[in-house]
Amino acid sequence: MEYNSIEPMLTTSEVARKLNLHVNTIRRWSNQGIITAYRIGPRGDRRFKIQDVERLLSKSDITK
Incomplete structure (x- = not known):
């Protein structure tokens, strides 16, 4: 991965909504x-x- 590229990431709430x-x-x-x-910022937000979220969705029946 290039250091100049910033990969979009999801918050805990966004992941929860996506996975229901x-x-x-x-x-x-x-x-x-x-x-x-990945912990970011001084508060350690996730x-x-x-x-990773899509991989979890594809290999599991977690949303059923």
Whole structure:
């Protein structure tokens, strides 16, 4: 990946909406390593790569 390119990322709320899950489930999955979260800023807000979320969607029946 080039250093000049910025990859768009999703917030915890955006991931929860996309997967039709509660935000606490996304946080728990992040803590358990089910989905990778990247901590940003001084508060340590979580951001998720779109490709990671789509990969999770494609290999699981989590939204059913």
